[in-house]
Amino acid sequence: MNDQFPVSTLRLALVVAGLVLALIAGFGIGRLNPHPSSVAGTATTAGTDHAHAAGTPAHEHAEGAMEVGGLAVTAAGHTLVPLDGTFTAGRADEFRFQIQEAGQRPVTRFAIVHDKPMHLIVVRRDLTGYQHLHPTMAADGTWSVPLTLPEPGSWRAYADFATVTPDGVQTPVTLGVDLVVPGAYTPRELPPATRTATVDRFTVDFQGDPRIGVYAPLAFRVRVGDSTPTLERYLGAYGHLVVLREGDLGYLHVHPEPELAGQAMMFRLTMPGPGRYRFYLDFQVAGEVYTAEYTVTMP
Structure with missing residues (x-):
């Protein structure tokens, strides 16, 4: 034996020190990226940036494919239950x-994400007739909204929301369900890219x-002739981008960066895979909301 620490003891000390430093660093990162949250009755406020389901807290993005939502009527323990689904x-x-959980119990606690507890997107299955609506909820958990579907066909309704548990845990979910408008239906072809x-x-x-599996910057600029109108915040952001495959x-x-960059709305978006997509960009000028639409093809 000598007066020096054994090699095994020294290694153990280094491992412990490394774990302590990692915990301190993790705490610091969490402090640098807060996401404010306050419960008021049935709602909580959540920070939002970039591409994610409504209710996702502020966070850093890693490279990888973005998962699409709205493909199922049930997900994450929640079910979208329409009380009527046929329209004229x-x-x-x-x-x-209603949004129901296990045992067909209506959910009544929702997060406020971009100024609203529920975002309802409606579009016909040929990607025409886009609407971005905000239902209101009754005390029993029943949501309602006036809805006009202008033409026959099969329509898709997306409920985009985040539920909140009594201890403040948020679960962001997007559920989708088909709505039917009887009548002769001729699908429209997507416009060219x-x-x-x-x-x-x-x-x-x-x-x-736009790139598959990699977050790429996109800049949207609004013009009137040679001039640039003053963009206003709509639902807490300068723009909202819905992407449908x-x-x-x-x-x-998808939500933009908090501030404009040279009068442009800046988004970071990763495409989930090849195919044709329709982009719907909501923006507000002089108190009125407009929607610009694009076709984007990913090889």
Whole structure:
């Protein structure tokens, strides 16, 4: 024996020191990336950035494929239960539904994500007729919203939300269900791929190259002739980008960076795989919301 520590003891000390440093670093990272949360009745506020399901806290993204939502009526222990699903073309009806958990119990605690506890996206299966709606909830957990489906066909409704447990744990979920409008239905072909959209008096261009499995920057700029209108925050952000995949109607809801960059809305998006997609960009000018639409093809 000598007066020096045995090699095994020295190794153990180094491992313990490394674990302590890792815990300290992890605590520091968590402090640098807070996500404010406050319960008020049935709702909580959550920070949101980039591409994710509604309710996902602020976070860093790793490289990898983005998982689409809205493919199932049941996910993460929650079920979308429509109380009516057949509509008359062109007639204003009320769409009523519940989000139920085990035992068919209606959920009544939801997070407020981008100013609303529920985002309802409705589109026909040929990706026409896009609507972004915000239902209201009754005390028994029944959601309702006026809904007009202008043409016959099969439509898809996406309930995009996050539930909240009594101890504040949030579960972001996107569920999808089909709605039916009886009548003769001729699907429309998707418009050709383009980087420019015209809506009302606005021309909206986007720059950047979407990539599969890699987060790529996309910049959307709104113009009126040679001038740039003043963009306003809509639902807490300068823009909202919904991405739907042709065929299975896989769903993404993407939020931009908190501030404009040179008067452009900046998004970071990873595409989930090859195929044709429809982009729907909601933005607000002078208190009115507009939607620019694009077809994007991923080889």
